[in-house]
Amino acid sequence: xxxxxxxxxxxxxxxxxxxxxxxxxxxxxxxxxxxxxxxxxxxxxxxxxxxxxxxxxxxxxxxxxxxxxxxxxxxxxxxxxxxxxxxxxxxxxxxxxxxxxxxxxxxxxxxxxxxxxxxxxxxxxxxxxxxxxxxxxxxxxxxxxxxxxxxxxxxxxxxxxxxxxxxxxxxxxxxxxxxxxxxxxxxxxxxxxxxxxxxxxxxxxxxxxxxxxxxxxxxxxxxxxxxxxxxxxxxxxxxxxxxxxxxxxxxxx
Numbered sequence: 225x226x227x228x229x230x231x232x233x234x235x236x237x238x239x240x241x242x243x244x245x246x247x248x249x250x251x252x253x254x255x256x257x258x259x260x261x262x263x264x265x266x267x268x269x270x271x272x273x274x275x276x277x278x279x280x281x282x283x284x285x286x287x288x289x290x291x292x293x294x295x296x297x298x299x300x301x302x303x304x305x306x307x308x309x310x311x312x313x314x315x316x317x318x319x320x321x322x323x324x325x326x327x328x329x330x331x332x333x334x335x336x337x338x339x340x341x342x343x344x345x346x347x348x349x350x351x352x353x354x355x356x357x358x359x360x361x362x363x364x365x366x367x368x369x370x371x372x373x374x375x376x377x378x379x380x381x382x383x384x385x386x387x388x389x390x391x392x393x394x395x396x397x398x399x400x401x402x403x404x405x406x407x408x409x410x411x412x413x414x415x416x417x418x419x420x421x422x423x424x425x426x427x428x429x430x431x432x433x434x435x436x437x438x439x440x441x442x443x444x445x446x447x448x449x450x451x452x453x454x455x456x457x458x459x460x461x462x463x464x465x466x467x468x469x470x471x472x473x474x475x476x477x
Contacts, residue, residue: 226474229272231315231348232260237282237289244281246295250302253277261312274348275307276315283322288357292322292333297340304344316346319369320354326365326440330355334369338376363451364444371422371439378418422446 234256236242242249257277264273280289280296290296300316307314318338321330341349351358352373353366383389394409404410423439 225268227271229274229313230264231274231276231350232257232264233276233278234260235278235280235289237280238295239284240282242279246299247302249279249281250277250299250306253279253299253303254306273312274315275310275312276346277303278317278351279303288322290322291317291320291351291354291357292329292337294336297337300337300346301340301344304341304346308345313347314345315348315350316341316344317351318342318346318349319352319373320358322357324356324360326355326362326368326443330365331368331372331439335372335376338369338372339379342376342380362444363447364440367422367443367447367450368439371420371443374421375418 234253236249236252236256238244238246238249242252254277257275261273261275264271277300278296279299280291281293282288283290296317304314304316318341319334320337321333323330323333338349338352352369353361355361355365391409394404394407398404398407422443424437424442
């Protein structure tokens with residue numbers, strides 16, 4: 225009714241609400257999402273709709289929906305392929321984990337799911353920051369996701385190959401046995417490479433003896449600092465006018 229995009233979220237589970245195959249949950253998720261689209265368009269033809277599904281496996285030991293399973297990532301990638309076939313915007317899933325803590329498991333599951341969603345071409349990636357099958361969140365995990373997302377974006381950029389990026393003249397000028405560290409070109413371009421905000425690259429020998437803080441601890445500490453020091457900015461008058469205009473148009477019909 226308001227013209228806001230709707231996200232319909234079927235979540236077929238292999239072995240419970242879908243066959244225990246890789247394509248079975250994708251098939252059911254596709255059917256359910258298209259059914260939702262039909263109902264949606266019957267209400268208002270042309271209203272924006274974001275296609276997608278969240279198929280995964282069921283944990284047969286605990287009866288839970290697996291957020292960090294590798295099958296989730298590949299199934300969601302298949303769903304994105306279907307969306308591209310239908311020429312519909314699609315949401316994907318990433319940045320979530322089955323782990324109950326911000327640990328190695330959480331980092332691995334988060335990274336794989338985010339990378340797969342981005343490389344599959346998902347337009348909207350959701351569930352970022354979920355732990356414990358989506359039952360809990362912690363502020364530090366959002367910062368850990370932010371770091372991983374920045375890495376994924378760098379990967380997704382790919383490699384630009386042209387005469388300027390190949391730098392053949394520069395390589396020839398430096399010559400065999402030379403180094404690029406002292407060249408102005410390095411000073412101009414080193415920030416094009418990914419630079420961590422949270423992850424640590426300090427050489428082990430440079431650390432104070434016995435002092436080692438992992439990424440999860442740094443993320444949680446930084447999150448608390450942000451929360452305690454945050455001062456929200458007031459909404460600008462122009463933004464308030466725009467919101468009022470949108471509301472007015474909606475009430476007018």
